[in-house]
Ligand SMILES: Nc1ncnc2c1ncn2[C@@H]1O[C@H](COP(=O)(O)OP(=O)(O)OP(=O)(O)O)[C@@H](O)[C@H]1O
């Protein structure tokens with residue numbers, strides 16, 4: 001099991017920490033390109049520790065939002081806090097898996113080993129952890145294979161276990177099961193569910209309604225760069241409040 005200790009809270013000081021649980025909060029967030037407002041999220045509070053599923057039509061701003069939440073890009077205005085932290089030195093451990101995984105030009109095992117090495121994990125422990133993580137991802141047989149020769153589904157599993165190597169407290173996933181066959185998608189979903197059960201807060205973008213339903217505690221529905229709806233997953237599917245969400249669900253359900 002992954003161990004998510006109280007280390008972050010302990011290091012919190014006045015900038016967040018104890019008492020913040022897993023709260024992810026967004027205030028006054030604006031992201032613009034060339035004068036065009038691509039994201040505008042005045043306020044979003046995601047309390048509790050459950051999985052968050054971000055949904056919405058193509059171009060709604062989901063990937064941008066995930067990149068902003070992870071800190072890969074900076075907003076023009078506003079702030080994002082996780083457990084009360086604004087980011088920077090004491091930022092909680094976090095990881096992101098992209099829709100098209102970026103793998104290092106080396107073996108499958110070396111990709112995982114490198115992720116552990118950069119965290120300062122010693123060689124002896126690394127050897128054991130690499131095996132554990134590869135086993136978790138069903139990739140032991142591919143350990144010595146060049147990572148870039150993996151199939152799409154295998155590459156996604158490697159990217160996910162490599163992200164999990166850092167024992168992230170929060171994990172951002174951008175359409176992790178897109179373009180996977182049903183078997184590979186089930187395997188990936190099991191890994192995500194396992195990470196969530198072990199205490200990682202998962203924030204996931206997906207168009208897969210089944211996956212959202214099974215994993216999601218809370219849904220954030222984006223439309224034209226704004227949060228059109230935020231609701232517990234059951235409520236979102238059974239009684240969407242906005243016309244945008246209703247038509248999104250209706251279109252998806254008939255496909
Ligand atoms: N650097 C940029 N310059 C201009 N427009 C951008 C830039 N980055 C993103 N966009 C636009 O912002 C909008 C949101 O993009 P984003 O990738 O977040 O959509 P998405 O919700 O993830 O869609 P999809 O479901 O297709 O992945 C899109 O219309 C996109 O074209």
Ligand SMILES: [Mg+2]
Nearest residue numbers: 062063064174
């Ligand atoms: Mg996207």
